[in-house]
Amino acid sequence: MDGNRPLAEQVVVITGASSGLGRRMAHAVSAAGASVVVAARRVERLKDLADDLPSATAVACDVSVDEDRVRLIDTALDRYGRLDGLVNNAGISAPGPASRETVETFRRQLEINLVAPFALAGLAARAMRANPGGGRSIVNIGSIMGLRSTAPMPEAGYVASKAGLHGLTRELASQWGRHGIRVNALAPGFFPSEMTDGLVSGDGSAPDWITQGTALGRLGRPEDLDGALVFLLSASFVTGHTLVVDGGFTTR
Template identity: 30%
Template structure:
């Protein structure tokens, strides 16, 4: 299986859980050092540094996976970046980078991996985020890419069902990952943002990466063979707290 954005956070936790259950895993990301740290935990994890958003990234990743693992039965599109900005302050290059990483990379990586997934009736897991029915100030670009990813899940589930390929979204709520630090936020800013968000979460806390990884692993299991085209929201009740649909 292949997991993008697997050097830290949810991707790393998912790689460790898959490997602990006997899977052969290729962890992919842009930073080799982080990937090597992730791979060091299990002999069945292999690291491959590549940018899935680059024009040749998907083909390079698929080639590496087939050479090292022999097959691709699960693809986890987890890599994402966020660069918060309100309308009026959105930089075009930064917006394009988010769209390329969060949306185009999963699209073209899934397309490149499709022949291999179809040959084993595999599974695509898209790691998305916010639901489409509420606004998210300062996150119009990031949020739009995640809503679009869920639309791809629904569409691909219909397109690929005849090939035996399942497609599922796992949509985490607020999770303790380095994503905001990588966006340039200070520890103080991250702490302040977290305090404001926790008050809106019915379960009263942020998620840990391992809690999201559990769902990624389980929707990919053979026992989940009748699950496709759905969005599994793992958000501590955040999406329903404001009277939104689940």
Template identity: 35%
Template sequence: MKTYNIEDKVAVIVGASSGLGADAARCFAKEGAKLAILARRKEKLDTLKEEILNDTDVIAVSCDVTDEESVKEAIKTVIDHYGKIDILFNNAGIAVRGGVHELSLEDWNKSIETNLTGIYLVSKYVVPHMIEKNYGKIINTSSVNSVIADKLDVFIRHGYNASKAGVLGLTKGMAASYAKYNITVNAIGPGLFESEMTANTLMKSEEFLKAYNMANPTGRPGKRGELNGSILFFASDMSSYVTGQFILVDGGATIV
């Protein structure tokens, strides 16, 4: 018997085309969940679908989380195919560099719309189905940068800070409102992991990596797959009495 059993559960992974979302999809597939992988870049989703198709039933659905009609249609596609949604992993996100004195309003809005409003929109169309079934597991991706910031220029992203802190507030609000429907809502806070978002920015800055590794108790960034345990915990019934919580997966970066 699997401890974190999600076998035959229907899981929607948003932002699954690369990075942590794609890793979660691979993990969920091996654990036997039926998957709907969502992102804007359909060609990348199709590649991932082919990779994991032998492990489980999976559909790839194009979805722009900043466009309500796109979200509405994507969730309809999932419901039409599977008839339900048990697990929602809200993981779409972007990081636009810049402080408030240099960010354009367009870039500020882009951060808020993708990282925070996107979670609202997807949840808006998923939660009613979970209420109807009296069951749901929602995991929202926040960040260590919801609780800490950095003075190094390469890491100044005020729109990202604000949007990821907002995710925590939204998570708590949703958790309190939907617990009576047997729906848990929790958040994860990844530290630095190599991903498409960080590969060409933070991971290429020797100054930043040196400072990060010196400050982090583990002395290194996160490795591929090291986020999956926390996601699986929140996605499974092992966390049935855990809601409104935030797990930092950061190698201890936020404790020093």
């Protein structure tokens, strides 16, 4: 029942790999030897990424669309014959005061950041259970904003979605442990990306409340997540855990 195939022999689906943290995650998981199936809506970017990696497949996928989610998992199975890992990384945010956030905006964030990971986890779990001896690991990309307020940055829908994702992680880990499926969350602090453009800069500059609030005194660099992600995909007795990678922001 245990998923024990080494990461170097695994097939891992990574959503939201067309930019930012997901793109870097694809490189990190690939560097560990795994085959990766990279998904997002901007497929040309995914094809460029896949061309740079030794074993990768690009799949156009809107994670909020049922048929796209099914096609993503089916493509991994058709191409590689199995699925060992899923990284639910695709996400959106809509910063702004709750008093001005529409229900539609709030709901859309739940749809992409919480409902889609739940649906994909279900599809992936079914595929993993049909693969005796394979890896069985799901990593949900949460956020420190799912753990505490990061005022002065207001984000009701995003915070609710990420807090929900952390709770979902614990619950799926509890329910699916008997199948050998591990479910963990990775909660980054502040990293430059398209999502944080305007708040933090690629050159490492950020508002004082972020740099002074971070014990290590700097923003995250994309490579700062590599070890944590590879660890969660590989750590055979770790499940239901949320691993914070924030340079010590939540220590303060």
